[in-house]
Amino acid sequence: MKITVLSGKGGTGKTTVSTNLAYNIDNTHLYDTDVEEPNSHLFYKPVENNLKIEKALKSVPVINNEFCTLCGKCSNFCRYNALLTAKTKVLVFEESCHDCGGCAHVCPHGAISYKDIEIGQIITGKTQYQKPITYGLLNVGELSGVKIIEDIKDTISPDVINIFDAPPGTSCATHASVEDSDYAVLVTEPTPFGVSDMKMVVEMLRNMKIPFGVVVNKAGLGDDEIYEYCEEEGLEIIMEIPYSRNIAKLYATGDIFSKNMPEYQEKFQKLFEIITTNMRSNSKNI
Amino acid sequence: MKIAICTIGNDLSANLDDRFGRSTNYLIFDDETNEFTVIENSAKNEGSGAGGKAVSLLNENKVDVVLSPHVGPKAQTALEAFGIKAYHYGEAKTVKEALDAFKAGKLQEIVKPKSGLRKA
Numbered sequence: 001m002k003i004t005v006l007s008g009k010g011g012t013g014k015t016t017v018s019t020n021l022a023y024n025i026d027n028t029h030l031y032d033t034d035v036e037e038p039n040s041h042l043f044y045k046p047v048e049n050n051l052k053i054e055k056a057l058k059s060v061p062v063i064n065n066e067f068c069t070l071c072g073k074c075s076n077f078c079r080y081n082a083l084l085t086a087k088t089k090v091l092v093f094e095e096s097c098h099d100c101g102g103c104a105h106v107c108p109h110g111a112i113s114y115k116d117i118e119i120g121q122i123i124t125g126k127t128q129y130q131k132p133i134t135y136g137l138l139n140v141g142e143l144s145g146v147k148i149i150e151d152i153k154d155t156i157s158p159d160v161i162n163i164f165d166a167p168p169g170t171s172c173a174t175h176a177s178v179e180d181s182d183y184a185v186l187v188t189e190p191t192p193f194g195v196s197d198m199k200m201v202v203e204m205l206r207n208m209k210i211p212f213g214v215v216v217n218k219a220g221l222g223d224d225e226i227y228e229y230c231e232e233e234g235l236e237i238i239m240e241i242p243y244s245r246n247i248a249k250l251y252a253t254g255d256i257f258s259k260n261m262p263e264y265q266e267k268f269q270k271l272f273e274i275i276t277t278n279m280r281s282n283s284k285n286i
Numbered sequence: 287m288k289i290a291i292c293t294i295g296n297d298l299s300a301n302l303d304d305r306f307g308r309s310t311n312y313l314i315f316d317d318e319t320n321e322f323t324v325i326e327n328s329a330k331n332e333g334s335g336a337g338g339k340a341v342s343l344l345n346e347n348k349v350d351v352v353l354s355p356h357v358g359p360k361a362q363t364a365l366e367a368f369g370i371k372a373y374h375y376g377e378a379k380t381v382k383e384a385l386d387a388f389k390a391g392k393l394q395e396i397v398k399p400k401s402g403l404r405k406a
Binding site: 079080081082084085086087088089091093096143 | 332333334335336338339341342345360363364367368369
């Protein structure tokens with residue numbers, strides 16, 4: 001089972017929801033795929049001296065000038081402009097490469113091979129409660145974390161409840177993270193930005209045919225637009241977390257707030273029940 | 287010599303564009319004939335790597351020099367590979383002002399920094 005927690009706007013509470021959900025449900029594995037700035041591990045702390053750290057690699061083209069005729073087929077093919085056929089050689093912009101393998105395929109002279117370059121790390125550990133967490137970390141200067149997210153997705157087990165903390169927005173990285181999910185939890189906040197950015201995510205999830213429910217975080221802040229929008233669109237609000245000083249305080253100390261607020265342990269368990277029920281009825285909210 | 291200028295318009299009195307790779311148009315001035323043509327920048331809507339593609343377009347139009355604002359690192363690598371020189375248009379506001387300043391030798395060449403993130 002794979003549940004992905006995502007949001008349109010950043011800072012709405014993806015990490016708050018995913019860490020609390022993973023903490024309160026049995027047999028979970030939490031994955032932070034916001035590889036540009038992962039933060040789940042700051043709350044859902046893996047034991048430090050027992051981390052498994054793997055290199056995340058990306059294959060980028062290498063041009064063999066002996067065979068290259070500067071025909072330009074590779075650079076015409078690359079939609080990310082990672083290749084540019086210049087006067088005496090083909091330039092390779094490694095950071096723009098999305099590792100699709102297409103350029104070697106279209107090269108009529110067999111002049112393109114690939115080399116691996118390190119673009120980040122995938123770190124796995126267990127919390128003191130023996131709960132596993134994996135997070136990706138993209139190197140500074142790299143353009144896309146999609147490859148790391150794909151590598152992380154390849155490791156998930158169907159026997160556990162995989163909870164993915166997605167990058168914000170509707171970028172390629174968010175798409176990669178939420179792809180193949182059985183259910184998505186859309187975290188939003190009752191502010192104009194919260195609503196506006198959420199609309200794009202709703203469109204994306206409907207396109208991808210992934211069932212989802214809405215969690216309103218910081219409820220009580222802002223206005224009613226979010227509720228009006230959800231009603232108009234027929235979206236189910238599956239949980240509300242109030243705008244509360246106590247929750248903010250616990251968050252600020254780097255703690256999982258429900259650990260210290262037992263009434264929320266039940267609420268997150270209840271949230272999981274709603275998710276699994278909705279998942280079974282499947283057509284909900286698509 | 288053919289001189290390209292980043293512009294939002296279609297003639298010598300037009301304002302300059304404040305981007306290089308995503309410039310709206312390039313006005314290409316031939317200083318031997320004193321004539322110019324304007325080309326639309328077909329690279330301006332690229333998802334990534336517009337700069338490199340724009341340099342390629344300038345090369346197809348046999349441009350020797352480009353008068354531009356700040357040039358991104360990939361575009362700079364590409365300019366070097368195609369042997370096109372870039373000069374910062376400085377305080378100029380219109381195509382004509384930029385051209386006059388260039389002819390008077392008042393513009394500064396944009397050179398590639400010795401270090402940075404660029405790997406190509």
